[in-house]
Amino acid sequence: MPMTGFVLAALAETMKKGTSFGAPCLLENVLAEMVISAVPSIEMVRFVNSGTEACMGVLRLARAFTGKQKFIKFEGCYHGHANSFLVKAGSGVATLGLPDSPGVPKSATSDTLTAPYNDLAAVEKLFEANKGEIAAIILEPVVGNSGFITPKPEFIDGIRRITKDNGALLIFDEVMTGFRLAYGGAQEYFGITPDLTTLGKIIGGGLPVGAYGGRRDIMEMVAPAGPMYQAGTLSGNPLAMTAGIHTLKRLRQPGTYEYLDKITKELTNGILEAGKKTGHAMCGGYISGMFGFFFTEGPVYDFSDAKKSDTEKFGKFFRGMLEEGVYFAPSQFEAGFTSLAHTPQDIQFTIAAAEKVLSRI
The missing domain is CATH 3.90.1150.10 (Aspartate Aminotransferase, domain 1)
Structure with a gap:
C-alpha cells in the first residue's frame, strides 16, 4: 500500500472516534514522543495548528524566558504571517514585491532587527548596537522562502557562538527543513543544536499542524507549567496526530x-x-x-x-x-x-x- 494509503486508512479509523475533542488525547503523547526522540533540541514539545502559529508561540516564549524584547531575523526568510515577522520577509511577500504588509502597525515590528543571511559581521553589529536587548535569533537553517539557499560552513556555527556569548536563544525554524533534510531535521544534518525549534507541515502528514519545542527549562515557561500563555482548541487534534504518527513511522524506515x-x-x-x-x-x-x-x-x-x-x-x-x-x-x-x-x-x-x-x- 502507498504511504498515502496507510495515512488515509488510519485517519478513517480515527474519525470514527471523533474529529476534535478540545482536550488532550493519547495520540498527542505518541506523536510528541516520536518528535522528541527524533529532533536533537526538543526535550518538550507543544502542538499548534500551523507553522505561523508555531513561530508566534516560540517568539513569545523566547521573550518570556529571556526578559528581552528584540529579536533578529534574516532578510528573505519567512516565518509566517504574524505581524512581527513581516519585515523583509520571503515567500509570497518576495514574489509580490511587498517590503512589508499593509495593516501591520510600526509598533508591531519596532523590535524586529534584520540582517542579510550568511552575514555574521552584520549579526555581530546588531548585538553590539543593542547590548542586552536581544532575546533570540530565528532563522531557516536552510532558506526555502527566497529560493533554496544553504548556509556557509561557518555561518550556523557562528550564530550558535554569538547567541551563547550574548545570552540570547537560537531558534531554528524547521517548518520546511524538519524531517526533510534528515529524520532529525537540519540540526541533525549540520550537527548544530538550537535552543528552540519550530515544525509544521510534515509532522501532520498533510493535515493542518505545527509545533514548537526545545530545552525543558525553556519549555516549562509555557502554561500550564509556567506563566507564558498559549493554547488552541484544535491543537493536537486526533486527525492531525494520527496522520503525523503514520508519516513519521514511514520516514524512519531504513533507506x-x-x-x-x-x-x-x-x-x-x-x-x-x-x-x-x-x-x-x-x-x-x-x-x-x-x-x-x-x-x-x-x-x-x-x-x-x-x-x-x-x-x-x-x-x-x-x-x-x-x-x-x-x-x-x-x-x-x-x-x-x-x-x-x-x-x-x-x-x-x-x-x-x-x-x-x-x-x-
Missing part, C-alpha cells in the same frame, strides 16, 4: 533519506545540465528532499543575490512546465521538495520536460 537524496540529486543536476545545454545562466543545489535553482549565474548566498535572478524567465519556465504536465512552485523565491511518492520515471520525465521548455524560452 528513506538515501532514496530522497538520490532522486533529488538526479533532478537538480538534470535541470541545471538542461539549462547549460540550452544556454541559460542558472545555479542551484539540493540537500536530501529539498532543492532549488535560480536563473542567474550565482552563487546565491542571500536574498540580495536571489533578487538578481531573471524572474521573467522563471515565469516563462513555470508556465512552460505546466504545459508539459509538471507543476513547480509558481515563484523563483520558493524551494522545491521531492517525496517518496516520486519515482525515478517522474524524475526523468521532469528533466526531459525542462530541457524541452528551456530550449524554447
